[in-house]
Every structure is written in structure tokens, then in C-alpha cells.
Amino acid sequence: MKTFTILSICFLISIKLIAQQFNIVDFSRNISAENIKNDVYELASAKMQGRETAKNGQKLAAVYIYKQFKKAGLIGYKMQTDSLSYFQNFSIYSKTVPGLNLSVNGKKLSEYEDFALSGYKSFKADDLDLIYLGTAPDSSYTNKDLSNKAVLFLTSNLYAGPVKALDIINKTNCNIVFYCNPLNPHQIQTVMQRQKNMFSRRQILHPKRFPLNIPLDSLAQPEQYNRYNRMLSTYQGPISAKAVAKILKVKVKDLKKCINGSPFKIKNDEKLKIDVVLQNEYNLQSTENVIACIPGTEKKDEYIVLSAHYDHIGMNGQKIYYGANDNASGTAALLEVARKLKKAVDAGLQLKRSFVFAAFTGEEKGLLGSKYFVESNTFPHSNIKTNLNIDMLGRKDNRHENLNFVYLLGANDLNPKLKSITDSINNQYPKLELDYSYDTADNFLYSASDQASFVKRNIPAIFYFNGLHNDYHKTTDTPDKIDYEAIKKVSSLIFLTAIELANQE
Incomplete structure (x- = not known):
């Protein structure tokens, strides 16, 4: 005083x-x-x-x-x-609506109908392993290294998908995460339309210097810098229950049962492989x-x-x-x-x-x-x-x-x-x-x-x-x-x- x-x-x-x-x-x-x-x-x-x-x-x-x-x-x-x-x-x-291509074991999916994907940088990869995590309990991915792999999990709400996806990315170092809600097959269209609208509204200073609107040189600590670069190299998005059922060779009702606590085993022993292209463009x-x-x-x-x-x-x-x-x-x-x-x-x-x-x-x-x-x-x-x-x-x-x-x-x-x-x-x-x-x-x-x-x-x-x-x-x-x-x-x-x-x- x-x-x-x-x-x-x-x-x-x-x-x-x-x-x-x-x-x-x-x-x-x-x-x-x-x-x-x-x-x-x-x-x-x-x-x-x-x-x-x-x-x-x-x-x-x-x-x-x-x-x-x-x-x-x-x-x-x-x-x-x-x-x-x-x-x-x-x-x-x-940012314009990104151009997308996705194939699973050689079968092409329809962009913005079967799936959507977003990320800060353009991306292309062939023959990535696709790992199915079911409802993704922590025990299914914690302490696992999924570097250079894609992940697919089920959720009862697509709006909660990005948070779970980020946790999986941070704990496994995977590149891509897809999330699917089999309980509400119509929700994905609403989510994807909202994503497309967001692309047109989002503006940044420069896609290379400020992709996350964070100046690179302000990230003085190596841990912060590495986390920042990690975020720039990860991708996530929703995928339809119909597409997932085809990929896993099950029925949509099996996916619903899984959400409700009755997991199923994938009968097909063939490894799931994806080819993916994401092309970002800016006006x-x-x-x-x-x-x-x-x-x-x-x-x-x-x-x-x-x-x-x-x-x-x-x-x-x-x-x-x-x-x-x-x-x-x-x-x-x-x-x-x-x-x-x-x-x-x-x-x-x-x-x-x-x-x-x-x-x-x-x-x-x-x-x-x-x-x-x-x-x-x-x-x-x-x-x-x-x-x-x-x-x-x-x-x-x-x-x-x-x-x-x-x-x-x-x-x-x-x-x-x-x-x-x-x-x-x-x-x-x-x-x-x-x-x-x-x-x-x-x-x-x-x-x-x-x-x-x-x-x-x-x-x-x-x-x-x-x-x-x-x-x-x-x-x-x-x-x-x-x-x-x-x-x-x-x-x-x-x-x-x-x-x-x-x-x-």
C-alpha cells in the first residue's frame, strides 16, 4: 500500500x-x-x-x-x-476446399461423400497401413508407435472425433486419423459441409511462414518446435459408416453393436493399405x-x-x-x-x-x-x-x-x-x-x-x-x-x- x-x-x-x-x-x-x-x-x-x-x-x-x-x-x-x-x-x-483422393486396397472412395480430410500442408502417400482401433479405448493405442500409419476408430459423435484424433496423434505419432459414427449416418454430411464452409472463411498470413498463425521463430524450445512441426504433418477427418463397413467387410449393424459394447473381430486377414492425396490451394x-x-x-x-x-x-x-x-x-x-x-x-x-x-x-x-x-x-x-x-x-x-x-x-x-x-x-x-x-x-x-x-x-x-x-x-x-x-x-x-x-x- x-x-x-x-x-x-x-x-x-x-x-x-x-x-x-x-x-x-x-x-x-x-x-x-x-x-x-x-x-x-x-x-x-x-x-x-x-x-x-x-x-x-x-x-x-x-x-x-x-x-x-x-x-x-x-x-x-x-x-x-x-x-x-x-x-x-x-x-x-x-484456403480453398482441398482436393482429395483416397483408395483402400485399391478401391477408391468418394471425397466429401464417403470421407473428408484436412491438414495444414499438402500430402501424398502410398501403401500406408490402416489400423482399426474400434472405439479406441486408451489401451488400444497408448505406448504404441504408429509412425507412418493411418488410424480408424468409431465414435458416437463426430463432433468429438477431432479431440480424440488429436490424442491418438500425440500418443502414437500416426499420420492420419479417420473417425466414424455408425449410429447417425446423416451426421457426416453436416460435418463435411461445415468443414467445406470453414475452408472458405479461414484466412492466414502465409501458408508456409504462418500455417497455424504462429510465428516459427517464437517457438524457442525444441519441444515446442517439434510439436509445432508435428501438427503440420498430421491429418484427420470423418468417414462414413457405409465406407467403413465395406473396408472392414462387415455390416453397418456390426459397427453399431461395437459402439454399444459388442466388439467384433475382423475376419479378413488381409492388411489394410491406403493411398492418399491431399492438395491444399490458397487464394x-x-x-x-x-x-x-x-x-x-x-x-x-x-x-x-x-x-x-x-x-x-x-x-x-x-x-x-x-x-x-x-x-x-x-x-x-x-x-x-x-x-x-x-x-x-x-x-x-x-x-x-x-x-x-x-x-x-x-x-x-x-x-x-x-x-x-x-x-x-x-x-x-x-x-x-x-x-x-x-x-x-x-x-x-x-x-x-x-x-x-x-x-x-x-x-x-x-x-x-x-x-x-x-x-x-x-x-x-x-x-x-x-x-x-x-x-x-x-x-x-x-x-x-x-x-x-x-x-x-x-x-x-x-x-x-x-x-x-x-x-x-x-x-x-x-x-x-x-x-x-x-x-x-x-x-x-x-x-x-x-x-x-x-x-x-
Whole structure:
């Protein structure tokens, strides 16, 4: 408690000294709810078409954000003022439905009718042994080496198949696992259609460099690296009961009996051999982060990164997912904080460190924009001192009676001083209820927005968030439901916190 009091006094003195010279607290009070509202209405308008990554609406939003940065007097992240220096262009890859071929003892099965198979890399193998495990009790495969073999097991639920398949892969080193549900012959069609739909939605940065959206060079431990490579070389998928019955030369009713506790013996002594081909293909699309800077002075090569994702989930037919709260709200807050910080600098505020304002795309596709920003070393990791990330402001969840609050995640993690700094500033202004109830490193929300890309590189971060609500990822997430004065208050806190972090020794 004593340490906290001393820190609080220091931070208050720091802010008060700045305020006496430059009216920084007044600058924060002058953050405009009207500007934020105008930005949200523009970003969440029908012409933006839900801002889906790599689609026209997202690109319209990118141009709008660039124009706001430019108009405010910020320079591009390449420390230049030409329009291209504000856009960080990169490619994303969408996986098409893989081409499949599978033969068992020379008899060809029909892809996406008899079976499906998925994996991260293309694959071809001839004469692999196919091992039948029945209902796959642990005793049937634990401590067995099934390297360079394929495995087939029965399950009462195909949706549980992938978890069991992964356990078999990890314990036996097999290459391929098929799972079959003989109790519900129609379930496989639903599962395979869902898989095909997932292929078209899944996007990654690069099929070779980031096949699992994990940077290879972050896997420093040999055990982690080997496990990662193992995952890239394994394949699994559902197979129909009709196909399995033919393969094993039994009847479907025998498979059902096996599930119900009456296993059968395979009468055929002939070894089961499979030939398999899986061919992955990707469609390449271009997209862009929008990044602007306010240079610092004596520590200008050190950076405080303020961020928000501006993409959303696009359209479904003629229905637009406007994404006003998720995350036009955070993007609008980012823009307004950038405007006011630039005005403060123009009025004479000295900043030791530089500010980077990053509007990320691809968050809804797996944090792709922030991942690219961090992993491509846009700025050296050691030079990024803190990330302040803003996502979903201005709508309250059912845990609070009003919007005079904000959740903060990350303040207690990599740099615990962030909580002391935030608390001290907030006690002076804007006096919000700071809710740390989600502020644990294992909370799923901590990895659910763009701060996670920074945290993976041990860069301290705070995630500002007002919680989930019933309009989340629905067409009803519209600008008229947002409290803009509430966003203004959180923006003021971010504004003052950013200045304190920029000028710390």
C-alpha cells in the first residue's frame, strides 16, 4: 500500500506539472464526443458494407482513416507524409476446399461423400497401413508407435472425433486419423459441409511462414518446435459408416453393436493399405493496416503504440453487419485521441517517446493485421514500450448499471506499474470505475483482441473494453445504440495514460 501511495503521488505530480504548462487535463476534457460520433456513423455506414477484411468496404474505411490522420497533421509510419507511407500493405491467404483422393486396397472412395480430410500442408502417400482401433479405448493405442500409419476408430459423435484424433496423434505419432459414427449416418454430411464452409472463411498470413498463425521463430524450445512441426504433418477427418463397413467387410449393424459394447473381430486377414492425396490451394488477397505517427524528441526511437481494429465481418447476402460497437467505436476513439494529442504537441507539449496510431485490419480473421505488424518488425520489439488497445466502447454489458466504467485487461501482467499509472491518472480525471475483474493472463478475452499479438512478444499492453452484449456480431450492432459521452471518458483516460507513458524516464 505504501509503494502504491508513493507511485500515485509521483504520477499525480507529473500530470499536474504538465497540466500547469500545457493544460493537458483540459485537452483531455476537450476530446469531442461529437467527433467520435461522426467517425462511428461514417465507419458503420451502409457504404462500408461491414468492413470485411480485403473487401471493398474495408478499403473504403482504410481511406477514411488515412484522411483523418492526414487532416489531423500526423505523418505516416514511415515518417513521411506521402499517402503511401500511411498504409501497411500485406497479403492474406484463403484456403480453398482441398482436393482429395483416397483408395483402400485399391478401391477408391468418394471425397466429401464417403470421407473428408484436412491438414495444414499438402500430402501424398502410398501403401500406408490402416489400423482399426474400434472405439479406441486408451489401451488400444497408448505406448504404441504408429509412425507412418493411418488410424480408424468409431465414435458416437463426430463432433468429438477431432479431440480424440488429436490424442491418438500425440500418443502414437500416426499420420492420419479417420473417425466414424455408425449410429447417425446423416451426421457426416453436416460435418463435411461445415468443414467445406470453414475452408472458405479461414484466412492466414502465409501458408508456409504462418500455417497455424504462429510465428516459427517464437517457438524457442525444441519441444515446442517439434510439436509445432508435428501438427503440420498430421491429418484427420470423418468417414462414413457405409465406407467403413465395406473396408472392414462387415455390416453397418456390426459397427453399431461395437459402439454399444459388442466388439467384433475382423475376419479378413488381409492388411489394410491406403493411398492418399491431399492438395491444399490458397487464394491470395491484399489488405492494409493504416498507421500514423507523432514523433517524440529525446527517445523518438521508442514507441507507445495505440491501436484499434477497424475491420468487421462484412455481409451475408444483403444483410450488413455494421459493426458500430465492434469496432468502429474503438477506431473512432483512436482517431480522436490522435487529433487531441497532435493539438497538444502543436501547443507545446514535449513528448520523449513517439506515438504510433495503428488501425488494424484482419482482427476478425484471427488478429492478422496486428500479427503482421508485430511479426514483420514494423518497429523493433524492444523499442515498443507499451500497447494501448481499444475494442468495443460505448455499450454496457449486463454486469453494470451504467457506462461510467471500463474493463482493463493486461494492466497487472507484463508491467504491473500500468495499473498504478492508470489508477493514479483516473483518480484525477475522468474518475471512471476501473473494472479489473477480467484482468488475468488466462482470461480468454486477453487473447481475443489485438493486444494479444504484442503480449506474445512480451510487450506490455492494456486492453480497454466495455464488455459483450446481445448485438455482438449481429446486424443490430448499429451507431444509434452507442453512448458517445462514455467513449469520450475512456478516450480521456487513454489520452492521459499515453502521455504519462511517453514521458516516463
